[in-house]
Amino acid sequence: xxxxxxxxxxxxxxxxxxxxxxxxxxxxxxxxxxxxxxxxxxxxxxxxxxxxxxxxxxxxxxxxxxxxxxxxxxxxxxxxxxxxxxxxxxxxxxxxxxxxxxxxxxxxxxxxxxxxxxxxxxxxxxxxxxxxxxxxxxxxxxxxxxxxxxxxxxxxxxxxxxxxxxxxxxxxxxxxxxxxxxxxxxxxxxxxxxxxxxxxxxxxxxxxxxxxxxxxxxxxxxxxxxxxxxxxxxxxxxxxxxxxxxxxxxxxxxxxxxxxxxxxxxxxxxxxxxxxxxxxxxxxxxxxxxxxxxxxxxxxxxxxxxxxxxxxxxxxxxxxxxxxxxxxxxx
Amino acid sequence: xxxxxxxxxxxxxxxxxxxxxxxxxxxxxxxxxxxxxxxxxxxxxxxxxxxxxxxxxxxxxxxxxxxxxxxxxxxxxxxxxxxxxxxxxxxxxxxxxxxxxxxxxxxxxxxxxxxxxxxxxxxxxxxxxxxxxxxxxxxxxxxxxxxxxxxxxxxxxxxxxxxxxxxxxxxxxxxxxxxxxxxxxxxxxxxxxxxxxxxxxxxxxxxxxxxxxxxxxxxxxxxxxxxxxxxxxxxxxxxxxxxxxxxxxxxxxxxxxxxxxxxxxxxxxxxxxxxxxxxxxxxxxxxxxxxxxxxxxxxxxxxxxxxxxxxxxxxxxxxxxxxxxxxxxxx
Numbered sequence: 250x251x252x253x254x255x256x257x258x259x260x261x262x263x264x265x266x267x268x269x270x271x272x273x274x275x276x277x278x279x280x281x282x283x284x285x286x287x288x289x290x291x292x293x294x295x296x297x298x299x300x301x302x303x304x305x306x307x308x309x310x311x312x313x314x315x316x317x318x319x320x321x322x323x324x325x326x327x328x329x330x331x332x333x334x335x336x337x338x339x340x341x342x343x344x345x346x347x348x349x350x351x352x353x354x355x356x357x358x359x360x361x362x363x364x365x366x367x368x369x370x371x372x373x374x375x376x377x378x379x380x381x382x383x384x385x386x387x388x389x390x391x392x393x394x395x396x397x398x399x400x401x402x403x404x405x406x407x408x409x410x411x412x413x414x415x416x417x418x419x420x421x422x423x424x425x426x427x428x429x430x431x432x433x434x435x436x437x438x439x440x441x442x443x444x445x446x447x448x449x450x451x452x453x454x455x456x457x458x459x460x461x462x463x464x465x466x467x468x469x470x471x472x473x474x475x476x477x478x479x480x481x482x483x484x485x486x487x488x489x490x491x492x493x494x495x496x497x498x499x500x501x502x503x504x505x506x507x508x509x510x511x512x513x514x515x516x517x518x519x520x521x522x523x524x525x526x527x528x529x530x531x532x533x534x535x536x537x538x539x540x541x542x543x544x545x546x547x548x549x550x551x552x553x554x555x556x557x558x559x560x561x562x563x564x565x566x567x568x569x570x571x572x573x574x575x576x577x578x579x580x
Numbered sequence: 581x582x583x584x585x586x587x588x589x590x591x592x593x594x595x596x597x598x599x600x601x602x603x604x605x606x607x608x609x610x611x612x613x614x615x616x617x618x619x620x621x622x623x624x625x626x627x628x629x630x631x632x633x634x635x636x637x638x639x640x641x642x643x644x645x646x647x648x649x650x651x652x653x654x655x656x657x658x659x660x661x662x663x664x665x666x667x668x669x670x671x672x673x674x675x676x677x678x679x680x681x682x683x684x685x686x687x688x689x690x691x692x693x694x695x696x697x698x699x700x701x702x703x704x705x706x707x708x709x710x711x712x713x714x715x716x717x718x719x720x721x722x723x724x725x726x727x728x729x730x731x732x733x734x735x736x737x738x739x740x741x742x743x744x745x746x747x748x749x750x751x752x753x754x755x756x757x758x759x760x761x762x763x764x765x766x767x768x769x770x771x772x773x774x775x776x777x778x779x780x781x782x783x784x785x786x787x788x789x790x791x792x793x794x795x796x797x798x799x800x801x802x803x804x805x806x807x808x809x810x811x812x813x814x815x816x817x818x819x820x821x822x823x824x825x826x827x828x829x830x831x832x833x834x835x836x837x838x839x840x841x842x843x844x845x846x847x848x849x850x851x852x853x854x855x856x857x858x859x860x861x862x863x864x865x866x867x868x869x870x871x872x873x874x875x876x877x878x879x880x881x882x883x884x885x886x887x888x889x890x891x892x893x894x895x896x897x898x899x900x901x902x903x904x905x906x907x908x909x910x911x
Contacts, residue, residue: 340635
């Protein structure tokens with residue numbers, strides 16, 4: 250895979266997920282708001298882990314999941330994110346490289362352990378997350394490899410990067426590099442609480458620097474401080490070239506300066522775990538966009554990828570998305 | 581949970597599984613015989629891991645899976661096995677304790693890393709395993725806590741313990757302690773190649789010291805050097821009180837001195853990964869046995885637990901086996 254031919258480079262928090270089943274009473278006891286992501290420190294992570302049930306460990310991280318989806322569709326991707334030189338860091342690096350994604354960020358030595366996200370999946374398939382950022386928060390501007398950003402049609406950034414200060418600087422550097430090279434910059438708002446924490450920054454960013462925005466209903470509502478989806482659609486129109494807004498089973502709405510297109514959600518036989526739904530929607534959408542598809546086709550690819558990921562535990566594809574998309578007549 | 585009231589204590593290699601999808605060509609390139617377990621050293625494990633696709637990490641180990649199944653059925657279990665004081669060792673300890681299993685074996689300090697089993701699942705749902713024993717091979721007689729063995733109705737031993745010499749000594753100590761306390765000793769033959777490696781030892785053991793034997797068709801055939809299942813049944817009869825012989829979709833056959841009962845396999849809607857089928861059959865069977873059920877009911881419980889485990893990736897239950905068994909009218 251030559252660097253010249255990259256579809257998307259993703260930059261995000263390099264995280265290993267620990268997925269366990271839990272019930273609503275457990276979330277209440279732990280003071281966790283269902284469906285949200287909460288940042289926790291090492292001691293909180295230890296306490297939550299001690300209280301939760303048996304887990305499945307697998308590579309995660311929002312932008313990394315998106316890039317893994319693009320690779321599964323047959324696209325070319327690269328990833329930039331910080332893990333530690335420990336066992337879980339090795340797992341993270343192995344998994345993303347094994348699917349053909351370029352990943353060369355130097356691991357953190359002798360510092361914090363690799364980030365982990367404790368994911369509690371309730372019987373309604375919702376996921377609630379406690380994230381210990383660990384080594385991932387040490388991502389800095391020097392880790393942003395300019396040749397990757399220049400080589401990629403799209404640089405994809407996760408909003409979660411705004412939490413650690415050095416990662417935010419890396420984020421801004423990547424966005425500048427991409428635009429200077431005539432490339433597109435894409436952002437996912439990641440989480441409504443993340444938006445609350447950084448609303449002013451995100452608004453300025455979306456208005457001034459983002460070409461393709463991903464958000465779900467709660468996130469776009471948080472950005473524009475409204476519970477009315479239509480109000481949020483009017484607010485975001487024109488702030489970025491494309492806003493792809495996901496609404497779970499109601500499908501997604503793609504907003505440009507002059508158009509609004511609604512695309513139905515893909516049917517799911519058995520909803521198991523919604524972790525990664527947004528990440529994989531972005532995979533399909535960005536794969537379509539970097540392969541010359543119209544916006545409705547991009548959204549359909551996004552829905553297809555999201556449907557695969559929510560049919561099983563974990564946020565990395567179990568099936569070949571390329572094969573699924575071909576079967577659905579989308580490739 | 582008082583030590584006085586244990587149903588089963590399992591002793592085995594404490595292993596974290598790394599589960600990845602692979603095709604037959606991959607197995608051929610790696611020189612792996614489909615369906616088998618092969619011992620590999622650290623360098624071989626590294627090479628195989630580098631070649632394989634993205635993995636899911638989750639606690640495994642044959643006897644540990646069995647005990648996890650007993651806990652999921654509502655039984656009381658304990659586990660003895662050696663992991664290292666590293667990240668994967670912490671995962672192993674957390675997972676088994678979080679389901680209420682007593683696990684207090686001291687972790688190995690400053691030695692080999694926690695054992696891992698690289699499991700390649702082919703599209704036909706068969707699993708092929710490369711096991712790096714690491715710290716698990718350091719299990720020794722001193723790790724066998726006499727109070728646990730004396731407290732448990734059944735001491736359950738995995739044949740894999742015969743590979744590392746100190747673990748074999750631990751195995752024999754546990755069997756002696758159990759019998760001295762008037763308890764039952766159960767063995768699974770684990771793997772046909774493992775039986776080949778230790779046939780004479782296993783035959784002497786089965787004939788002299790084992791009350792309840794678990795084996796699949798290939799394993800019991802390897803023990804008695806026959807490809808004819810009926811010949812194997814005749815050979816094992818009388819060598820131990822109960823032999824529970826599993827035959828995949830053909831169900832299982834329970835052999836005692838005077839009886840032979842065949843119990844159908846449970847129907848599986850979607851066969852995904854056969855890892856753990858034998859381990860979980862033993863869970864159901866031993867739960868039934870330690871709760872006063874007749875042998876046919878024990879076998880039915882075994883089949884039910886095996887059916888749950890092969891319907892998803894991984895060898896630990898995703899659903900409550902207690903709830904499943906209740907629904908099936910078996911509890």
